Amino acid sequence: MAEVRVGLGRSNAVVTFAVLLFVGAITGVAVVGGLRAQESSARILGLAIGAIFAIPLVMLLKALPKFLAPRYVVLDAQGLRIEHGRDHVLLPWPEVAAVGIGYEGAPRQAQGVPRSVEAIKEQAVGRLAEHASEALQVSGRRRIALEIFPMRPEAGDAVSKLRPYWKALPAPMPGLPGVRWSFPLPPVTGIGERIAEGVRATQPNRWLGWIVRPWSGGGA
DSSP states (O other): OOOEEEEEEOTTHHHHHHHHHHHHHHHHHHHHHHHHOSSHHHHHHHHHHHHHHHHHHHHHHHHHHHHTOOEEEEEOSSEEEEEETTEEEEEEGGGEEEEEEEEEOOOOOOOOOOOSHHHHHHHHHHHHHHHHHHHTTBOOSEEEEEEEEESSGGGGGTOGGGGGGEEEOOOSSTTSOSEEEEEEOOSBHHHHHHHHHHHHHHOGGGEEEEEEEOOOOOOO
């Protein structure tokens, strides 16, 4: 059975660099302001603020390789594996009951019959935006996640690295437990589709398809 590797990208890169820039700027401004201060009290205060913000800055720099490490979902003869840099966790196929891609669909608002030329134009623009979103592979679905259903409901305690993703949700079909690992995916439909192709190629009997999860009321 050929291995299927699906890259999830470095989704933490933008946030990491933004936080790094913010904390670094505050630290630099505080230190420079303290060194340039004429009064000793202002100098001490500036250096103290710089030292306080320097601590998270050093911690962030130390953890930078992990934040920027690539992530993959790997499917092979052994099971489903999630990799993040050098870290990985394997879920053997005998422990997996089913796999699907879950999402939250925003509730659709009923559109009435347009009563003016302007209303017709607005609906047309909305449809064009939806088509453009699909063409760019930007998903309109909400909170896309790899949904992995275990054979045993108590399996969540056995895989410590995936414990944060253990969720209790209604089973999408009879015979499945009301719990699952819900591993977030980037909001790009192409990634979900490649994972779907991989599961169908390696474990077609375990593929559930796209699963609608209850709407949680999040932003559009």
